[in-house]
Every structure is written in structure tokens, then in C-alpha cells.
Amino acid sequence: xxxxxxxxxxxxxxxxxxxxxxxxxxxxxxxxxxxxxxxxxxxxxxxxxxxxxxxxxxxxxxxxxxxxxxxxxxxxxxxxxxxxxxxxxxxxxxxxxxxxxxxxxxxxxxxxxxxxxxxxxxxxxxxxxxxxxxxxxxxxxxxxxxxxxxxxxxxxxxxxxxxxxxxxxxxxxxxxxxxxxxxxxxxxxxxxxxxxx
Amino acid sequence: xxxxxxxxxxxxxxxxxxxxxxxxxxxxxxxxxxxxxxxxxxxxxxxxxxxxxxxxxxxxxxxxxxxxxxxxxxxxxxxxxxxxxxxxxxxxxxxxxxxxxxxxxxxxxxxxxxxxxxxxxxxxxxxxxxxxxxxxxxxxxxxxxxxxxxxxxxxxxxxxxxxxxxxxxxxxxxxxxxxxxxxxxxxxxxxxxxxxx
Numbered sequence: 001x002x003x004x005x006x007x008x009x010x011x012x013x014x015x016x017x018x019x020x021x022x023x024x025x026x027x028x029x030x031x032x033x034x035x036x037x038x039x040x041x042x043x044x045x046x047x048x049x050x051x052x053x054x055x056x057x058x059x060x061x062x063x064x065x066x067x068x069x070x071x072x073x074x075x076x077x078x079x080x081x082x083x084x085x086x087x088x089x090x091x092x093x094x095x096x097x098x099x100x101x102x103x104x105x106x107x108x109x110x111x112x113x114x115x116x117x118x119x120x121x122x123x124x125x126x127x128x129x130x131x132x133x134x135x136x137x138x139x140x141x142x143x144x145x146x147x148x149x150x151x152x153x154x155x156x157x158x159x160x161x162x163x164x165x166x167x168x169x170x171x172x173x174x175x176x177x178x179x180x181x182x183x184x185x186x187x188x189x190x191x192x193x194x195x196x197x
Numbered sequence: 198x199x200x201x202x203x204x205x206x207x208x209x210x211x212x213x214x215x216x217x218x219x220x221x222x223x224x225x226x227x228x229x230x231x232x233x234x235x236x237x238x239x240x241x242x243x244x245x246x247x248x249x250x251x252x253x254x255x256x257x258x259x260x261x262x263x264x265x266x267x268x269x270x271x272x273x274x275x276x277x278x279x280x281x282x283x284x285x286x287x288x289x290x291x292x293x294x295x296x297x298x299x300x301x302x303x304x305x306x307x308x309x310x311x312x313x314x315x316x317x318x319x320x321x322x323x324x325x326x327x328x329x330x331x332x333x334x335x336x337x338x339x340x341x342x343x344x345x346x347x348x349x350x351x352x353x354x355x356x357x358x359x360x361x362x363x364x365x366x367x368x369x370x371x372x373x374x375x376x377x378x379x380x381x382x383x384x385x386x387x388x389x390x391x392x393x394x
Contacts, residue, residue, distance in 0.1 A: 002311070002343055002344065003299075003341035003342060003343060003344070004341065004342055004343075004344050004347065005339070005340070005341060006315075006340040006341070006342050006353070007340070008241070008242050008317075008337040008338065008339065008340050009242050009337075009340065010236045010239055010242045010244075011242075011315060011317060011337075011340055011342075011353070012213060012215070012234065012235065012236050012244050012266060012268075012317065013213065013268060013315075013355060013358075013360055014211065014213055014355075014360055014361075014362045014371060015213055015235060015236060016209060016210065016211055016212060016235075018209070035236070036235060036236045036237060036238075036239075037209065037235060038209065038212060038213075038233060038234060038235030038245070039207045039209050039212060039232070039233045039247070040233060040245065040247045040327060040330065040332050041233075041247060041327040041328055041329050041330045041332075042207055042233075042249075042329045042330060043328060043329040044205070044328060044329075045205050045206050045207045045208075046327060046328075047207075047209050048235070048237065048245075050236070050237045050238060052239075069209060071209075071210060074375060077375045077376055078376070078380075078381045079381075081376060081378065081379065081380055081381040081382075082381040082382065084378065085378070085379050085381065085382055086382070102200075114199070118203075118208060118210075120205075120208060120209065126325070128323070128325075128334075130237060130238040130243060130334075131238055131240060131241060131243075132238055132239050132240040132241075133237065133238045133239060135237050135238075137325075137327075140205040140206075140208075141205065142202070142205065143202070143203040143204070143205050143206065143208055144200035144201065144202060144203070145200060145201055145203050145208075146199055146200060146201075147199065147200070147201050150201065156203070156208065156365065158210060158364040158365060158367065158369075161210075163210055163211055163364070164211075164375060165211045165362045165371060167355040167360070167371070168353065168355060169377055169378045170355065170374050170375075170376070170377050170378070171374065171375040171376050171377075172355075172371045172372065172373065172374055172375065173371070173372040173373050173375055174211060174362060174364070174369045174370070174371060174372060175369065175370040175371060175372035176369065176370050177367050177368065177369055178271060178274045178361060178367075178368040178369065178370055179274055179275070179278060179367070179368050180366055180367050180368075181278065181281065181282070181366045181367070182278065182282050183275075183278055184275045184276075184278040184279040184282065185278075185279065185282055185283070
């Protein structure tokens with residue numbers, strides 16, 4: 001018997017780790033770091049974040065229906081960790097992390113983070129109350145990317161972005177690209193061309 | 198102006214990539230590879246997978262309310278890719294990928310994959326019809342892990358598991374651990390002890 005039992009827990013891994021930026025109705029900005037996030041629909045693109053009702057950002061998202069998902073680079077790891085362990089009730093995370101709010105074109109309240117490599121402006125479409133978290137399912141209204149991350153075809157070069165992943169309490173850098181969607185059935189020609197990159 | 202506009206798309210990154218194993222009411226097993234998955238609730242632990250209604254596994258999940266999330270290692274990348282691009286309507290993915298169904302203790306139909314390092318048996322709790330995908334939100338009923346992945350304290354050592362992440366059409370290995378949850382505010386003693394690992 002090769003397996004051992006573990007008590008059911010949140011062992012799905014790796015997960016994303018993102019900084020969700022919000023503002024309350026009075027314009028007070030905040031940042032909350034979230035690993036419970038993902039894509040839930042492709043067309044149109046929709047995402048979710050799950051947030052505990054006790055978190056300071058929860059009310060701002062409820063009230064405004066807005067948040068911005070800011071992707072996290074290796075350089076931003078320490079700021080992301082800080083924004084995950086500290087509460088915006090007590091301090092200004094933008095200021096303390098030397099991050100800057102950036103006005104989106106499609107949201108009224110929530111700012112993006114200027115230092116993020118890529119960000120997704122989100123409008124809540126549905127909210128679902130689960131036992132410990134509220135799941136906010138959202139439409140993506142706008143995506144911005146730093147110019148230097150685009151390749152010659154105008155596509156995001158994720159190798160340059162140096163994003164990080166989360167595994168059960170630890171932040172990880174990403175390493176080599178192991179293949180592209182469809183590589184297992186690709187012709188030798190396609191493999192040669194695409195795996196060189 | 199440091200940012201350029203991108204057309205809204207599924208740019209949240211990195212995401213997990215898992216093999217979801219299912220069985221239909223007649224006991225026909227299948228595997229579908231999924232990047233649209235994540236944790237949605239901590240207590241109790243709940244996860245989701247989003248599946249297009251046109252996919253062969255969709256009906257099996259609807260009919261049985263069961264699936265198993267199998268985490269994917271570097272070694273399993275090619276099998277995971279194959280199970281993402283091919284349909285179980287046409288072929289037996291377990292057989293073709295040399296993978297083996299493994300009976301769970303808590304599900305009636307869906308098997309786990311014996312070759313997976315860690316798997317989570319899931320029972321659907323809620324389903325939400327979104328425009329292109331059905332989101333299946335599920336309770337985790339059972340988790341099994343390969344014995345050699347546990348450290349001396351009985352915790353999963355994710356460095357040993359060598360799981361992979363997905364970035365917009367490409368599979369990536371994970372690299373160095375950059376820090377643990379709370380490292381940004383940890384004392385020098387704690388940092389010294391925990392960052393050594």
C-alpha cells in the first residue's frame with residue numbers, strides 16, 4: 001500500500017498567490033494577499049477570490065463590488081507576504097510596502113498596484129457564502145501588462161515575469177518550462193520549433 | 198505610462214494543473230486535466246474544478262457527484278498534457294498513459310490515480326453554471342499521499358513532490374522556496390531556523 005492518509009485539508013498545490021487591491025466607499029485603499037483564487041470560466045474570462053468575512057477587505061469588496069488581482073513577482077514576494085499577515089485596519093499597506101495605487105479605466109473605486117507586472121481589474125458578478133469564506137466570482141473588465149514583458153508577437157513572456165506560486169504556506173519561484181499545451185501529441189517539427197524557446 | 202492594455206483573458210498566473218479522475222455510472226474511468234481549479238474554502242476544506250459541458254467527463258461528474266484531484270509531478274507532465282488534449286470518448290487514457298485506477302475509501306465511483314503523489318477525493322456540494330464552464334464546488338472527503346513525501350514531522354515535503362504549475366499554455370517546474378507565510382515579519386531567530394531548510 002503506497003499511500004498514507006492525511007486529514008482532509010487545503011492540500012491542492014501549487015496555487016497562485018496574488019495581491020488583491022481594493023478601496024472602500026471612502027477611498028481608503030488596501031491590499032490583501034490571496035492564494036484562494038483561480039479562473040472559473042474561459043468565455044468570458046472570469047475569476048474568483050475567496051475571502052474570510054473577518055478580513056478588512058471583505059467589506060470593501062461587498063460594498064463596491066470591485067477588486068484588482070495583481071500578479072506577484074519574485075521581487076514582490078516580501079510585500080505580498082506582509083500584505084497577507086497584516087491587516088489594513090491597522091496600517092496603510094501601500095505606504096509601508098512602498099507600493100503605489102494606480103487608477104484603472106474600468107473601476108470606480110479599487111486601484112491597481114503600479115509595481116505589479118500584470119493586473120486584472122475585476123467586477124463581482126456573483127458571491128457565494130461558504131462556511132469560512134465568501135467566494136467572489138468576478139468578470140475581468142481590464143488587463144494591463146508592463147511593456148517589457150511582451151514578446152515580439154505582443155504575447156506575455158511569462159519567463160520574464162518571474163511570477164511565484166504558493167505551496168501550503170511557502171512561496172516558490174518557477175523554474176524551467178517543461179512543455180506547452182499539446183506537446184505530448186505534437187509532431188517532431190513543432191516540438192523542435194517550440195521547445196527551443 | 199508603464200502599462201499596455203491586453204484584451205481581457207484568462208491571464209491569472211500561475212495556476213495549478215491537476216488530473217481529475219472520474220467514472221461514469223457504468224464504471225468507465227476517465228481522466229481530464231484541469232488548470233481551472235483552486236481552494237475556495239478553508240474550514241472545511243473545499244475546492245472547485247471548472248469543466249466545459251462538452252467535455253466527456255462533465256456528464257460523469259454530474260451523474261455521480263464525484264471526482265478525484267490528482268496532483269501532477271514533473272514526471273507526470275506528459276501524461277497530464279495528453280489527458281488535457283485527448284477525449285475519453287475515443288480512448289482509454291488510463292491504459293494509454295500507463296496509469297492505474299486506485300480505489301478510494303470514500304467515493305463510490307471515481308477512482309484516484311495510483312501514480313499521483315497526492316490525491317484529494319471530492320464530493321460535489323454545489324454546481325454553478327457559468328457561460329462556458331460548469332463550476333463544481335466540492336468537499337474533500339479523503340486525502341492520500343505517498344509515504345516518501347512526508348518529512349520527519351509527518352508533513353508533506355513539497356520540495357520532494359516536484360509538482361508543476363501552469364502559465365497560459367505552458368507547464369513549469371517549481372524552483373526555490375522564497376519564504377514561508379509570515380517571513381516578512383519573522384524574528385531573525387525564526388528566519389534563521391526556517392529558511393535553512
